[in-house]
Amino acid sequence: MVHYDFPPDFLWGAASSATQSEGTVAGDEKAENIWDYWFKTNPEKFYHGVGPSITSDFYQQFEEDIQRMKNINFNSFRTSISWSRLLPDGEHVNPEAVTFYNHVIDRLIEANIKPIINLFHFDMPMHLQEKGGWENSDIIKAFSYYAEQAFKLFGDRVKMWTTFNEPIVPVEMGYLNTYHYPAVIDMKRAVVVAYHSMLSSAKAIETYRERNLDGEIGIILNLTPSYPKSESEADIKAAHLADLFYNRSFLDPSVLGEYPEELVQLIDEHALLPERIENDVALLKANTVDFLGVNYYQPRRIKAKETTNAFENITPESFFDYYEDPNRRINPHRGWEIYEKGMYDIAMNIKQNYHNIPWYISENGMGVSGEERFINDDGMVEDDYRIEFYEEHLKWLHLAMQEGANCFGFHTWTFIDNWSWLNAYKNRYGFYRLNLEDQTRHIKKSGLWFKALVKRNGFDTNE
Template sequence: MSLLTRRRLLRRAAASATAAGAARAGLTGAVAAGAAAGSTALSGCDDSPDTTPATAGSARGPLRFPSGFGWGAATSAYQIEGAAKEDGRGESIWDTFSHTPGRTRNGDTGDVAADHYHRYAEDLDLMRDLGLRSYRFSVSWPRIQADGSGRPNQRGLDFYRRLVDGLHERGIAPMLTLFHWDLPQALQDAGGWENRDTAERFAEYADVMFHALGDRVPVWLTINEPKTVVQNGYLWGHHAPGRQDPDAAYLVAHHLQLAHGLAVRALRARGVDARIGPALNLHPCYPADDTAEAATATRLHDGYENRLYLDSILKGAYPADVLADLGPDSRMVRAVRDGDLAVIASPVDLLAVQYYTPLYVTGQGGTVTRWPTSEAEWQQIYPEGMYDILTRVTRDYGRIPITITENGLPCPDRLDADGTVDDAGRIDFLRDHFAAAHRAIRDGVPLESYHVWSLLDNFEWAEGYEQRWGLVYVDYPTQRRVLKRSAHWYRTVIRDNGL
């Protein structure tokens, strides 16, 4: 990687962070203009009651989704399980990171989180009462292999067996994610995802899980948001392992993609009758203005945000413009071996898409804010982006079945004196995104299911417990669960199979 490219990647990260930080001050001029023109973008969370009809359905009646549509919710192991040192669980990089002073807001850790490890039966009953048809969760790799390899921990396997059995007993389809960022610390000590061997260890761990639960889990997801590991963990440094090294970042990207492909092959070798695919967070990228420079910069930005992951998995090649930008001497380019891309492109059965925000790219390669932001200052609220990214995937990569595995909004939720949580803004947000997804289905996108992020309030990584994303309020001192207004609303959506 050239020094120029290294500096550009770091500047891009800094520009994105600056733009997101400025968004808290209020609407940009473009947003204000959009609002004046009748924009349907939301203004974030608002505790006032919503009295408007569903955005896309108001003029044409109710919106009904296809029969059997998989309404669900999602979580991840480190964010909800707790029990960090129980029943043979090893240490993960997030244990190390969160216990390092200054790394997380208020010094928060996932040691207890939402205590799901002990309260899973109660949480399963909540899912049943909501009417969930699908539940997407992740397995803690260090709970299965404390050091990231070797003989599995039976107590860890038993926990996930109980969870999966409980889902089946309640008529909820399990959707299991193998890796949601909690790499065993022992593997990090040996080089982590910079070490090609970690991809091999991941395939072995995946095979352990396929052997244990393969006949009980209909859908497997391999790597959750490899881009977030690359960007947040190795470019910006505000996620574990907390590095700021662009050259290492894209070497990590290749090894994550390789790990995905090896896991797909491991499932096929087992002969398990289940479906498998990756979970990618995709950001539609738009030029910030009408200049040729912005259009060119947007194309490259899209390469780093989306095509690097989509093209390698679904087309068997890394995008040429990204490779050229990284340069022939980059660690990533030098790390690709003969046969790697064939492994990465091992045929998958579905694509999990996670949508949170669009990106608007300037001619200089930075980003600007165009829409109101949520409490997560990086998140611009733009439901149309959901439609754009879903239709783009189908247009560019064919009719691969799609599941939405994350989409949601953090709100300043509070438990009122009457024991309720009125998160009207989250209802507005979800309604508009559901409508955008419905329009995508109508226009030919083979969308099968939709998982709201998140089922429970939880440990939100570097933000600790500051942000609440759940449909269910968690009172952390007591671990009491309370269905928010959005949960009651979502139950009706599921019952009616639409808006």
Template sequence: MAKYELPINSRMLKSDFVFGVATSSYQIEGGAEEGGRTPSIWDTFCAVPGKVDNGDNGAVACDHYHLWKQDVAMIAELGVDAYRLSIAWSRIVPRDGEVNPEGLKFYENIIDECHALGMKVYVTLYHWDLPQYLEEKGGWLNRETAYKFAQYADIVSQHFGDKIDVYSTLNEPAVSAFLGYRFGIHAPGIKGNKEGFLASHHTMLAHGLAMPILRKNAPNSMHGLVVNAWPAYAESEKDQFAVELSEAESYHWFVDPVLKGEYPAIVKERYPYDMPMILEGDMAIISAPIDYLGVNYYSRNVVRLNEHNVVEKVVLEDVEKTHIGWEVYPQGLTDLLVAMKQRYDNLPPIYITENGAAGDDSVTDGEVNDTQRVNYFQTHLKATHDAIEAGVQIDGYFAWSLMDNFEWAFGYEQRFGIVHVDYTTQTRTLKQSAKAYQAMLVERAAGNK
């Protein structure tokens, strides 16, 4: 095994710090018409010309539906402590009021195999693949969908209970609500500020409604929420308001209601005519206590107010970027985590639930030399360590992603995996980043003995 010089020795982190890898159902599973699964909004969205690069879809993806056992073995060989995956809602509840035992069995097999190989399982209940039959009733614009989610959470947690070590209600509600219902970039492709904010409130309500159900059915598991955050930086001193508004819209809007019981005032003042109807008791439901907060970090935004008093992102030149065009900025992760601790007196333990880089990766002589990704992980683990040193409680780190997969509107052009996937043959090839991660974990295991 090659020796990788790491700027941070993993043993500097506490011995029970969790290292893992992450995936999501629609991005890897395939088997779209197998096992009793019915369509999700992403099946429908992918069929609309021009919505996804190259007309790609997740019908086959990484064929994890059939190759799950070899994939779980591959994860275990990396030496990680945990595997973070999501459950496809429409595999479990293929039609309203109907439970699919075959879908439950599929995930049970994966969970049991992970446990047999010594790994914990972190399950996300909703990673953007809303059943299409619910979208036809309004999707997240329909308040009833929040209650349907609570029923789905009840079905899953009644079946698995504490067998799932850690439950996440939602992954990145900012993306599913705003990219899906405000900006139209993701499924179901709806555009409108009013629609986006309404969808966001209903997703947060869904989270809150599910929390007491999960606690009742899985009292020994941990329960929480995963948000994505892009910290904002001002282009110049006069752009501080742009920073405050950018962060308030992109992630305070989703964390404040949980940890402070309110939506940020700056957003309500900015969009007074687009605010959702909030019923009495909603905020109390949403602010149910959580055991942890998952934070997904990839990069930062540099922002300014333009001549129309609108926040716009500044495209930086002469900075390192990944293949997807995002700046490599590890300091942003430290800044973000420290700022969150300062903002929230009741900040629970944090897990970095996604962190990774897209590359233009290919296999040459059986190797994938993704040097940039190796460096990306090294510097971001150092940034995580710096935040811990600054007093933030961080209990784990998950690399995104286990393997190349369907990257939503980008299709298969963007490769985030530490494992390369040949989509024609479904051959998996560990990239140098996977080997570096593995080497770090082997070193850590040896040091902990």
């Protein structure tokens, strides 16, 4: 029997976001964000035509849901504030939103569940998107004002804040692919979005610290290790460039306070540098994060470019190609590679290259479509595949912590099956299964496993 024990104060819980869980109801005074608008104008893009209007109905069922969290021993929970709910016009606070978020925060604290509140999770208010969104440098001031209102209203009780969740995703999916609005492919605009997002994060951190609150503020990044196909110089360089574009472009300025010089030179070489904001270097340097959230799902497998590229319509993939490891394990339902050791490699990278900053796993999960196939006679989803997925990742995390990784928690994605952008409810991730027809929740086998995990503060396996 092998024992995997975690520290007494380790954070166990799950993550969610406003747009993916709250829904909207008459009289809530929430304004449109880009997802509301996109679904209204192009509902056919969304899986089975399911949009963000109801999602998991957390807006109305949060009290019962928090009790469900408590029932499976959560001691922490991350969600986000909806910018378009709190500040519908960008200037005036919505009292309905204040009441809702106050109740959520208070109920979590009463249940001894630590709230971790994120400010931005892919949900740009539409009235700001119409002015350019992250492409417009005015967004830095607008985001700082929004953050200030959130800190002022909730900072007395919320002790852990994050500025962004996965800021590379709106860049990659909205400006280098067509999976997020505005769904354009334009590397120059993508660089501007990334730059303004990073400055907005730093400005929000500055705003938080100016209030002298007794909490901490960080950022959540999806760190995807880039592994070269071979030890050849070309493959290693290609993996290094992928890491620069997709990991270090946000990791370095967030933790070290500066961009990698090699990345800046590469962007400049291809005439992609954005118009500089005054005092940007000083702002980044003075406002690094207190802690880091790490979302990890799968690795990135990289090889050197096989074809000559004239660098027309440049994207990060102009510098490398992807490949599939022939020995890979695949989640057949989601199509993603399962590589648990990636979690260990991330931990060692943070330890060795990023001051061993305090960090936690802010998302880890296994999406599965058609989970109704695994419902037993008692109506429970027997998701042993998900339990195995989590245990194998926790083993590698445990090893990393034994070797000095400064990790303080593990959050899954997610608590109740969430609505997920264009995929809607195609892939399920939750400890509770959501019935879309009547909004009822039913615990899965993994939920009972998690309850025992937290109570034991670890797990045992026969190996």
